[in-house]
Amino acid sequence: MTILQVLQLSKRFGGLQAVDEVSFSLRQGMIKAVIGPNGAGKTTLFNLIAGMLAPTGGEIRFQGRAIQGMRPFRIAGLGIARTFQNIKMFTGMTALENVMVGRHSQSKSGFLASMLHTSGCRSEERAIRVRALELLDFLGIADCADTLATNLAFGQQRAVEMARALAMEPSLLLLDEPAAGLNIYETAEIGRLIVRIRELGITVLLVEHDMSLVMDISDEIVVLSFGQKIAEDIPTVIQQDPEVIKVYLGE
Amino acid sequence: MGKNLVFLPIVAVVIAIQLLTAWTGTIYYLTQLTMSAYYSLLIVGLCVVMGYAGQISIGHAGFFAIGGYLSAALTTRNLIPHADFLLVRLLNSLGCLQAGQDVYGDPLLVFTPWVACIIAILTTLIVAFILGVPVLKLKGHYLAMATLGFGIIIYRIVLASAYFGEADGISGVPGFMLVPGLLVSGDKAWRVPNYYIAWSVLLLAILLLRQLIDSRVGRALRAIHGSPEAAEAMGVDIATYKLKTFMLSAVFSALAGVLLTHYNGGIGPSEASVMKSVRYVAIVAVGGMANLWGALAMGMLLNFLSLRGLFGSYDDAVFGLILITIMLFAPNGILGLQLGRIWQGLPYFLRKKPVTKGVND
Numbered sequence A: 001m002t003i004l005q006v007l008q009l010s011k012r013f014g015g016l017q018a019v020d021e022v023s024f025s026l027r028q029g030m031i032k033a034v035i036g037p038n039g040a041g042k043t044t045l046f047n048l049i050a051g052m053l054a055p056t057g058g059e060i061r062f063q064g065r066a067i068q069g070m071r072p073f074r075i076a077g078l079g080i081a082r083t084f085q086n087i088k089m090f091t092g093m094t095a096l097e098n099v100m101v102g103r104h105s106q107s108k109s110g111f112l113a114s115m116l117h118t119s120g121c122r123s124e125e126r127a128i129r130v131r132a133l134e135l136l137d138f139l140g141i142a143d144c145a146d147t148l149a150t151n152l153a154f155g156q157q158r159a160v161e162m163a164r165a166l167a168m169e170p171s172l173l174l175l176d177e178p179a180a181g182l183n184i185y186e187t188a189e190i191g192r193l194i195v196r197i198r199e200l201g202i203t204v205l206l207v208e209h210d211m212s213l214v215m216d217i218s219d220e221i222v223v224l225s226f227g228q229k230i231a232e233d234i235p236t237v238i239q240q241d242p243e244v245i246k247v248y249l250g251e
Numbered sequence B: 001m002g003k004n005l006v007f008l009p010i011v012a013v014v015i016a017i018q019l020l021t022a023w024t025g026t027i028y029y030l031t032q033l034t035m036s037a038y039y040s041l042l043i044v045g046l047c048v049v050m051g052y053a054g055q056i057s058i059g060h061a062g063f064f065a066i067g068g069y070l071s072a073a074l075t076t077r078n079l080i081p082h083a084d085f086l087l088v089r090l091l092n093s094l095g096c097l098q099a100g101q102d103v104y105g106d107p108l109l110v111f112t113p114w115v116a117c118i119i120a121i122l123t124t125l126i127v128a129f130i131l132g133v134p135v136l137k138l139k140g141h142y143l144a145m146a147t148l149g150f151g152i153i154i155y156r157i158v159l160a161s162a163y164f165g166e167a168d169g170i171s172g173v174p175g176f177m178l179v180p181g182l183l184v185s186g187d188k189a190w191r192v193p194n195y196y197i198a199w200s201v202l203l204l205a206i207l208l209l210r211q212l213i214d215s216r217v218g219r220a221l222r223a224i225h226g227s228p229e230a231a232e233a234m235g236v237d238i239a240t241y242k243l244k245t246f247m248l249s250a251v252f253s254a255l256a257g258v259l260l261t262h263y264n265g266g267i268g269p270s271e272a273s274v275m276k277s278v279r280y281v282a283i284v285a286v287g288g289m290a291n292l293w294g295a296l297a298m299g300m301l302l303n304f305l306s307l308r309g310l311f312g313s314y315d316d317a318v319f320g321l322i323l324i325t326i327m328l329f330a331p332n333g334i335l336g337l338q339l340g341r342i343w344q345g346l347p348y349f350l351r352k353k354p355v356t357k358g359v360n361d
């Protein structure tokens, strides 16, 4: 079953065609990677899917529904979670609180219920906390729960971002360079983690420069260059593709 | 409930001050303290807008004025000349009106304070909504501009319209019987109860705001502050959250206006002036922005000093100066400086338990 379909998607910044008529689709439960040299348009593609940018052309269908141009919070509510290439922690909040924010779309206490601390609000709050702690534990950073997120080490912040995204119980998870800045052990760890996330039934779309990681865990790979899709196939075929080798692997 | 222990020392201080004034024969201080408490009600609401929703409003005196002026006008303007109108007859039969006598002993037909209060609050909600919807969708400090314009408009309206008493304002506003036995009124006989009424309203408001901040909604607001993009990616509807916070604080301001007007027995145009709005912003800033206790402490202290006439004819200038000084030298408020640790130490100590406790054990 197709969960995400990107059709002829384009984004132009002034004179720059950052994403150029890109089409591909994701089947439920797969891990798909988007690779390409710096500036190829990978993050822009993510921003389009997550609603942070409006496309200048094309269509994005999530679970059969056109979502292009929707506000990011609505897209999040539909079940698309993301992490950021440049980590965006909620400053002034602990790791646990960061992950608790991730439960936002899964909970509903409003202004009145919150002010009055109704029993519904309190039990929801307990559930949020329990789930957030579970996720910190899942990512192996439970002992950082009460530390200010911005005081954590780089790798731990990455993990908090991941936990925060998982807290949304997404059906599609967009990971923008989850292994950037990590050493080989941490990278291998992230690889195992992504596979475990897929085992939870979550479809993963991944941007990553670390080729061994990408080749290891992806079911399929899309290659972007100057905004255009130049190849899409399974890893073993991509590795052999002469054009890919020319623009990307060979450089 | 343990979290609310922090209110105990404050309640103790409130009671101690009242006993002290009774004991030393300085009960007249309670009048300014009561008034300061109502101004502080506005200020804690504005604190949430500025400190947690990250918006600046230079129009909160306008909301205060909507509350104060509407309740003053509705509870003093005689409806007897219009008694034959269908609407007036309908309101009367619904119990929204009450009979009385004006200063010359002539019969009066006016709105009851409760109905006037509800009308004032609803009007405020509508105005805040109309003002906030277009503005809060924009990024940046457009709210400051829009509310500044709004404040000026309200000021000009009350100055120009006979219904609102022009430059004289409205006097002769009756007391507001909240429940039988609790009258909001400046009458000397009611001075002590009114001190406690004002503080109860104020502390209740702070309790509600604290619970708000300490919940899903408050967490979302803090997240917006921490990283708007990430907050939106987590499903937080930023514009709506800012709008609701703004409307909530507008209601607090209007309520402060309603109660203070009944307490003072009247209201004048200076309450609607832009300088009043600037003063409220200055007090929130000096209290440390995202700090309800700071807003409370500074709201009480500075309003009290101002009402006691300590700043003389430099009153407005003092608050302008405070705002500039804080922005330049102590953007985290005075309580963020050396004083902060001592003053905050106690409530912090009582409040702060490891967050994970109770889940692990």
Ligand SMILES: Nc1ncnc2c1ncn2[C@@H]1O[C@H](COP(=O)(O)OP(=O)(O)OP(=O)(O)O)[C@@H](O)[C@H]1O
Pocket: A013, A016, A018, A036, A037, A038, A039, A040, A041, A042, A043, A044, A045, A085
């Ligand atoms: N908001 C923006 N305004 C203008 N140009 C932009 C904007 N965002 C990205 N670009 C440009 O679009 C192109 C694609 O950028 P993008 O960040 O999508 O690349 P990327 O594939 O993620 O690169 P990297 O591997 O370095 O992360 C770049 O040339 C970039 O400068």
Ligand SMILES: [Mg+2]
Pocket: A042, A043, A044, A085
């Ligand atoms: Mg990128």
